[in-house]
Amino acid sequence: MLVGTASRAFTRLHACLPPSEPSRRSKSPMSAVITIANLRKRYSYAKRGRGLLGGFSPQHVSIDAVDGVSFEVGRGERVAVIGPNGAGKSTTLKILSGILEPTSGEASVLGLTPWRDRKALAYKIGVVFGQRSQLWGELPARDSFNQLRHIYDQDKAVFERRLGEMVERFALADLLDQPVHRMSLGQRMRCEITASLLHGPGLLFLDEPTIGLDVTAKAAIRDFIRDHARDHGQTVLLTSHDTRDIELVCDRVIVVNAGQVVVDQPTGQLRKRFLGRKVVTVLSAGPQIVVDLPGVTRRASEAHAVVLDVDTRLIRVEQVITAALAQGGVEDITIEDPPMEDVIHDIYASALAVR
Amino acid sequence: MIAFVRLYALQAAAAVRMSFADRANFALQVAGMFINNAVFLTLWVLFFAGFKSVGGWGFADLALLLGLMMTIVGLCGTVFGGYRDMAISVLRGELDALLTQPKGLISRLLARESLATSWGDLAGGIIVLGLFADLKLADLPLLLVALTAGLTVYLSAAISFASLAFWASGARSFARDLTDFTLLFSSYPGSIYEGAVKVIAYSILPAGFVVMAPVEMLREPGVRSVAVVISAACGYAALAAGFFHLGLKRYRRGASVA
Amino acid sequence: MTSTHLHSRSVEAAHAASALLSAFRLGVGQTLAGWPVLVGRCIFYVILLIVLSALWDKVAAERLPGTQAGDLPPGGLALYIGVTEWITLALPAVHLKLEDDIRSGGLEPHLLRPKSYLAQTFSQSLGAAAVRLTALGVTALALLAVTGREPPALEAFPYIVVLGVLGVVVGVLLYALAGLMAFWARRTLPFQLVIQKLMFLLGGLYAPVTLYPGTLEGVAKASPFAAHLYWPSAQAIAASWQGFLTGLAWQGLWIVLLSLACVRLWRAGLAKVLREGGV
Numbered sequence: 001m002l003v004g005t006a007s008r009a010f011t012r013l014h015a016c017l018p019p020s021e022p023s024r025r026s027k028s029p030m031s032a033v034i035t036i037a038n039l040r041k042r043y044s045y046a047k048r049g050r051g052l053l054g055g056f057s058p059q060h061v062s063i064d065a066v067d068g069v070s071f072e073v074g075r076g077e078r079v080a081v082i083g084p085n086g087a088g089k090s091t092t093l094k095i096l097s098g099i100l101e102p103t104s105g106e107a108s109v110l111g112l113t114p115w116r117d118r119k120a121l122a123y124k125i126g127v128v129f130g131q132r133s134q135l136w137g138e139l140p141a142r143d144s145f146n147q148l149r150h151i152y153d154q155d156k157a158v159f160e161r162r163l164g165e166m167v168e169r170f171a172l173a174d175l176l177d178q179p180v181h182r183m184s185l186g187q188r189m190r191c192e193i194t195a196s197l198l199h200g201p202g203l204l205f206l207d208e209p210t211i212g213l214d215v216t217a218k219a220a221i222r223d224f225i226r227d228h229a230r231d232h233g234q235t236v237l238l239t240s241h242d243t244r245d246i247e248l249v250c251d252r253v254i255v256v257n258a259g260q261v262v263v264d265q266p267t268g269q270l271r272k273r274f275l276g277r278k279v280v281t282v283l284s285a286g287p288q289i290v291v292d293l294p295g296v297t298r299r300a301s302e303a304h305a306v307v308l309d310v311d312t313r314l315i316r317v318e319q320v321i322t323a324a325l326a327q328g329g330v331e332d333i334t335i336e337d338p339p340m341e342d343v344i345h346d347i348y349a350s351a352l353a354v355r
Numbered sequence: 356m357i358a359f360v361r362l363y364a365l366q367a368a369a370a371v372r373m374s375f376a377d378r379a380n381f382a383l384q385v386a387g388m389f390i391n392n393a394v395f396l397t398l399w400v401l402f403f404a405g406f407k408s409v410g411g412w413g414f415a416d417l418a419l420l421l422g423l424m425m426t427i428v429g430l431c432g433t434v435f436g437g438y439r440d441m442a443i444s445v446l447r448g449e450l451d452a453l454l455t456q457p458k459g460l461i462s463r464l465l466a467r468e469s470l471a472t473s474w475g476d477l478a479g480g481i482i483v484l485g486l487f488a489d490l491k492l493a494d495l496p497l498l499l500v501a502l503t504a505g506l507t508v509y510l511s512a513a514i515s516f517a518s519l520a521f522w523a524s525g526a527r528s529f530a531r532d533l534t535d536f537t538l539l540f541s542s543y544p545g546s547i548y549e550g551a552v553k554v555i556a557y558s559i560l561p562a563g564f565v566v567m568a569p570v571e572m573l574r575e576p577g578v579r580s581v582a583v584v585i586s587a588a589c590g591y592a593a594l595a596a597g598f599f600h601l602g603l604k605r606y607r608r609g610a611s612v613a
Numbered sequence: 614m615t616s617t618h619l620h621s622r623s624v625e626a627a628h629a630a631s632a633l634l635s636a637f638r639l640g641v642g643q644t645l646a647g648w649p650v651l652v653g654r655c656i657f658y659v660i661l662l663i664v665l666s667a668l669w670d671k672v673a674a675e676r677l678p679g680t681q682a683g684d685l686p687p688g689g690l691a692l693y694i695g696v697t698e699w700i701t702l703a704l705p706a707v708h709l710k711l712e713d714d715i716r717s718g719g720l721e722p723h724l725l726r727p728k729s730y731l732a733q734t735f736s737q738s739l740g741a742a743a744v745r746l747t748a749l750g751v752t753a754l755a756l757l758a759v760t761g762r763e764p765p766a767l768e769a770f771p772y773i774v775v776l777g778v779l780g781v782v783v784g785v786l787l788y789a790l791a792g793l794m795a796f797w798a799r800r801t802l803p804f805q806l807v808i809q810k811l812m813f814l815l816g817g818l819y820a821p822v823t824l825y826p827g828t829l830e831g832v833a834k835a836s837p838f839a840a841h842l843y844w845p846s847a848q849a850i851a852a853s854w855q856g857f858l859t860g861l862a863w864q865g866l867w868i869v870l871l872s873l874a875c876v877r878l879w880r881a882g883l884a885k886v887l888r889e890g891g892v
Contacts (some may be wrong), residue, residue: 043890099724115887122727134722136639138646143639150635150813151728153802179646218890380800387806394810398819405824409669523650532653536660547667592726 017145031049032108033094033203033235039105041066041091041259065091067259068104075202078229080246080267084344089239090207092256094194097127097205097238110203113183120291123152126196130208133188134195141172141191144180145198152199159198166194170224186217191220197228204229206238210245241340247275252313255347263347274343278317280308283353286329292327296320309338362458373403374436374469381471387457388475390423395542396483411547416570417544418487421564424541425480427506432473433463435510440529441517446598450606461599490573497576501569504588509563511588511595512537518595521602533560541566561591623707633736640705640740654745655752658702662756665819666691666696681824686850688763690820695753696846697818697839700777703745704784709739711792714890715882724886731879735785742781749845771854776845776857779864783841786871787812793875796882796892816842837867 014354044062066088073079081089081104094100096107098114098121107114110123128134135144149159167173170190180188189209196204206225210218211245229236240246245254248265252271253264282289283305291298295314299307310320317335324330358486377383399421403414431438440463444450485489490498516533519526540548540555540562548556557563564587572580626873655721673689674683683786685692711734714720723730724846759765765773776876792802822830833839844860856888 016764041890093722094890097725098889099721101887118724118887121725122725125725127722127725129722132719132722136643139639139642141644147635147639150628150632151733153632153727381804383800388800390806390810401825402820406672407677407680409675480752508761528653532657533725538659539660539664543664543668547671548666549667552667554664 005026017319018198023223030318032072033075034071034107034109034237036072036092036096036107037070037105037313039063039066039069039092039107040096040103041088041095041100044105044265051338054339055102061307064259067093068105069259069261069312071257071264072252072259073235073237075235076229076233076251078226078250079238079254080250081237081254081256082241083262084244084341084345087256088251088259089256091099092206093207093237093239097125098122115315125203125205126199126201127205128192128196128207128209130189130206133180134244135188135191136181140177141180141183141194143178144191145176145195148195148198151255154199157243158200159219162198162200163194166171166197169216169221172290172342186213186220188283189213189221190224193224200232203235203237206240208240209238210240210242218242225249243337243343247271255344257344257348270299274346276312277338278310278312279338280317280320280324281336282308282324282330283332284329285331289324289327289330291320291323291348293320293323359459359462363462366414366463367469370436370466370469371433371473373470373526374392383473385475385478388472391481392476392479395571396421396479396487409544412417415487415489416445416514416574418483419573420545420570421542422480422488423501423505423569424538425476426539427480427509427565429473429475429477430502430506431510431513432470432471433477436469436473437467437514437535438510438517439470439531440468441465441466441514442520442526445517445520445581445602446524446527450603453605456588460603461596465510472564487564494573497573497581500581501573501584501593504584505565505569507588508529508561509537509541511591512565513562515591515598518598518602520604528574535564536560537565545570564588629728629732633732636733636736636791637743639739640737640742641744641877642740643737644741651745651748654702655748658698658749658752659756660824661698662691662695662753663693666762667696669694676795684824688749688850689761690850692765692849693846694819695757696773696777696849697816697842699746699749699753700780700784700842701812701818702749703742703781705738705741705832706744706788707734708788708792708801708805710734710738710787711789712795715793715886716799718891720788720886722793725885732877735789736786738789739782742785746781748778753834765849766852769848772848772852772857773845776848776860776864779861779868780841780845783837783864783867784812786868786875787841789875790871790878793878793882796878796885811836812838815839817846818842821847822848835863840864840867 004036018037020302041062042060042062044060065086069088069092081092083089091100095102096109096114096117098109101115109121111125114121135141136147145163148154149156167176170193173196175183175187176192178187180191183191193206193209198236204225210221213221224243225236225238228234236249238245238249248268252261252266254261255336279299282291285304286302288301289306291308293315295311297309297311299309301307320334321333324333396418399414399417403417404508407413437444440521444464444467449458453460458461484498500541513530513534516530519530523529540560545556545563545567552561556567564584566578568584568587626682628782669690672682673685673687690801704734711882714723714734723733787808788805791801793809794804811846815822815833815836817825817833822833822839822843825833834843840860840863844856847856847860871883
């Protein structure tokens with residue numbers, strides 16, 4: 001019934017809208033793991049007016065969280081979906097994993113329509129939410145894994161082999177018998193990812209998999225996801241606020257904003273233009289440090305602090321620091337990746353400029 | 356003394372305002388507790404309809420006991436609501452911030468919170484006392500003595516239980532359980548307890564002095580019964596203060612609280 | 614073709630059963646991991662029984678003429694209360710788990726799995742209840758031995774165990790109804806309180822419903838609340854094959870009806886979540 005309504009709505013929308021822009025990277029349908037066309041999700045909610053009477057006559061407001069998104073993902077691709085908060089990336093991921101019905105549009109994931117074949121699809125995909133645990137906290141990780149084996153109807157021998165491989169590659173041996181709620185965030189995340197892979201899914205969805213982790217833990221998780229996916233021909237779709245997640249794991253980036261795809265490019269291309277940068281902050285006791293080198297841009301700075309944008313294609317960070325130290329009086333130096341918001345802003349601005 | 360009461364009233368009023376903040380939730384909790392008490396009372400009505408009396412106690416006596424209990428728990432929760440999680444406050448190290456301040460520690464802990472559900476108890480208690488407990492206007496002075504004394508014993512017991520946290524970190528929920536057990540003992544006719552159970556009810560879990568002795572005092576007023584009620588209140592208050600400060604001394608030496 | 618179909622159906626059923634069994638074991642494991650809470654529950658059980666049996670022993674000892682005391686069984690109601698509280702304290706807070714998962718969005722990871730969240734949650738809750746029933750049951754037997762009270766007739770024990778376990782199933786389903794209301798209500802506390810109070814009154818938590826006035830007794834006996842508490846506990850004071858079968862029939866009926874109600878609520882709630890992306 002619901003599905004019927006949705007598809008009718010789709011036909012109606014389709015009839016009155018101009019033909020949509022074709023996907024920028026068309027793959028042959030044979031190799032496509034995910035195909036979505038003109039996906040839309042409209043949320044409506046009642047907005048209560050002010051005063052006594054206002055509460056009785058709510059106005060209905062609607063928002064298009066996803067507004068005509070189309071793309072394809074081929075087998076073995078590792079794709080990052082990025083965008084500012086509320087851009088529609090989580091909504092898209094939810095629709096693709098089957099836990100949200102779109103208002104209109106079509107999608108095929110591993111040959112299934114996610115919102116119609118939620119349970120059948122569940123056997124074929126793995127999902128990790130960085131901010132939500134899918135393990136049973138008070139029990140040892142091994143018990144959670146075992147429970148998942150039964151939920152996914154896994155053969156014991158196959159399951160043990162996969163777990164063994166994961167334990168070795170992810171250094172889990174000491175963790176298996178620890179209750180999950182006593183683990184550090186990094187340890188827990190390794191177990192979460194393991195849990196999502198034990199049924200051997202061909203497609204992995206990761207929502208902010210490294211959020212809140214320290215640098216070492218992040219590195220371990222990125223390496224693991226990338227290597228595991230490469231070795232098993234697994235397709236990965238991830239969202240993240242960390243530019244390094246995207247650079248080190250994904251080979252393609254889709255930028256969404258206001259419910260629409262703004263940019264869809266290989267990571268390599270973006271890296272050249274937007275990702276190969278560092279932000280260096282130099283604190284000094286005396287006068288401001290001045291670093292005047294090609295590839296270094298000075299940002300708005302304070303009395304004793306200079307913030308420098310470093311383009312690592314033109315100059316190594318090491319050279320910038322050496323130049324700063326040479327001036328004397330340096331008290332502290334920090335090296336950071338530019339925040340995702342800045343990167344998205346830059347990408348978005350340049351995409352608009354091209355149009 | 357007046358300055359102290361004024362300060363306490365200010366703190367408690369702030370806690371009450373905080374518990375009002377979520378109106379719908381507040382109304383729900385008050386109504387829930389009120390219905391809870393009404394069902395409990397209905398069960399007793401059914402009981403006395405069938406069995407007339409137990410150990411010489413009739414429905415009016417039980418109503419007096421329940422009315423006292425509900426009013427005491429209601430007052431404690433609204434005005435001294437911090438008693439409920441006092442052990443947890445101690446274990447979380449929340450004392451450190453309070454220790455740096457000049458005013459009374461126990462009173463600060465008690466005034467931290469006001470429990471919404473307690474308004475339901477308080478309203479229920481007053482209704483039960485007014486309608487079912489067979490009290491006359493002349494009983495009012497003694498009723499106030501009974502409530503004050505009972506409240507003092509109940510609160511003192513709760514503070515003593517919470518003080519266990521200075522010695523054992525496992526006292527987190529145990530302190531609350533002991534308070535609940537006292538409440539449980541206090542919700543049944545005093546006449547049913549005999550032997551060892553009666554000893555417990557008049558010592559460790561002092562339901563005897565929270566409600567039973569006060570009920571006796573109101574039913575058979577006399578110098579002796581009034582003296583028992585008042586001296587018990589003073590005794591338990593002194594015990595609680597002593598116990599708490601002994602624990603505090605240990606805490607200050609840094610010996611306690613894992 | 615048909616035999617392959619049949620085969621795949623039976624494989625599917627076997628998979629479903631093993632997932633449920635695994636969830637049951639998970640509930641057992643979780644409850645055992647929280648053993649201090651379990652011990653606390655047993656202590657609470659003992660104190661509750663001390664107070665309540667003091668009340669009923671007093672009533673039984675006095676046997677005031679012209680009152681219902683004449684209708685009480687010879688040993689009073691201590692054994693009856695022992696069973697009602699055994700069942701009540703064994704109930705896991707399934708409504709809180711449902712409310713928490715539904716309201717916090719914790720449902721999502723479960724919906725991404727191929728097995729029914731509702732069935733898994735039930736099975737897990739029953740695992741937790743099984744551990745509690747065992748621990749509280751041992752406590753009750755120990756208390757019986759220590760106090761020297763006359764135990765129920767020997768044939769009552771199997772009746773009590775069977776009806777007690779099914780009584781817990783009825784209780785879990787009743788609380789689940791309250792919990793599933795979280796799809797529509799911000800807090801399920803009011804629903805939970807209504808159900809809990811009806812368990813007290815119509816279930817006969819403190820006294821058998823046979824002591825109630827005529828009409829109320831009839832209503833109570835036919836209600837799911839009696840299937841939850843009264844029928845199992847009645848066996849402790851007057852064990853009979855006939856009473857056992859009557860209780861079993863009522864429990865069977867209510868388990869079917871309540872399960873259907875739960876599934877209906879779950880489907881409606883799930884459709885809402887899938888459509889609106891949350892509650």
